């Protein structure tokens with residue numbers, strides 16, 4: 087006979103109780119098998135959202151989700167491993183230059199990434215704009231590529247934390263995504279099962295992020311750092327601003343182009359700053375402190391790893407990237423200083439142009455997206471381009487333009503830049 091039943095577990099949490107280790111192990115395993123129904127799990131998820139969990143419950147929930155699937159092991163590699171996870175933002179292409187950069191510094195990067203949903207982009211969608219590039223590789227190919235190239239960015243296989251795959255899809259349609267214990271355990275179960283030795287979390291805060299306020303972001307970051315540390319992964323978190331989108335592009339191919347600029351030693355200052363900050367944290371977490379990643383951008387060695395990494399997964403690093411068939415320029419309405427550019431407005435516009443998807447199964451347009459020609463603090467001149475909107479389907483322009491309305495301010499007074507890196511936890 088089963089040691090528990092679903093209603094007993096649901097009512098315990100509904101009545102603000104703590105779930106026992108045995109209840110947690112049972113409910114995750116039974117849900118993964120299909121013995122706990124979706125409506126029961128959604129009721130439990132809502133009870134968790136409303137009543138929370140203590141650290142012991144969150145750690146056990148995470149361990150149970152890891153135990154639902156396979157656990158990868160890279161300890162036989164000849165170099166240490168480090169990974170980065172971002173909670174998702176607009177224009178956040180950092181993984182693209184970061185993975186080859188850290189590999190160029192001697193630390194292997196096993197980066198399992200996702201596709202975008204809603205207004206935040208997905209790393210795999212961006213890389214799939216490169217002709218021939220494959221997101222799906224076997225565990226053996228991943229291991230071999232980590233040894234030979236040093237960096238892999240690929241899709242997580244079905245065997246990794248299957249409980250999370252099922253639960254995340256359920257949360258998405260039951261209004262239970264926002265629970266901090268559930269977000270933290272979802273992210274960390276995948277990262278711990280992935281087998282990285284060190285982990286740096288980029289927890290985004292602001293209009294374009296999951297977490298709109300800094301206190302909630304700090305609580306999420308702290309929870310995840312504790313989970314990682316408890317599981318033996320060297321984990322730190324940076325809280326970073328996502329009121330303003332990163333760089334000058336949001337889309338797929340256009341973000342690859344911007345990443346290549348960074349790998350060539352150029353690119354927007356904010357993208358370079360965050361890439362280097364995260365690289366330094368990853369290297370320190372992996373015990374490498376005698377290499378300056380800035381040197382590896384400047385001397386082209388990060389770019390060499392990028393080319394090898396793309397080729398190893400079937401991509402042609404020299405191929406021309408797709409370009410949208412149609413473009414529409416929005417000009418600066420009045421001369422002044424750009425004082426605000428809203429990440430959510432830009433993210434929604436890129437999404438409506440076809441760069442993102444509304445449902446998991448939808449395709450994305452490789453060439454679609456938004457280019458902005460100024461960042462907060464820049465002086466802009468009336469009549470000059472402010473945004474270029476890109477899409478294959480011109481009927482999308484109107485709704486994209488609507489999302490940019492009210493999404494920026496142009497003023498005259500002094501401008502104080504917001505710090506990109508708000509805090510470090512760990």
Ligand code: URA
Nearest residue numbers: 254268269270272273
């Ligand atoms: N990303 C995840 O993987 N899980 C969440 O719950 C939220 C963001």
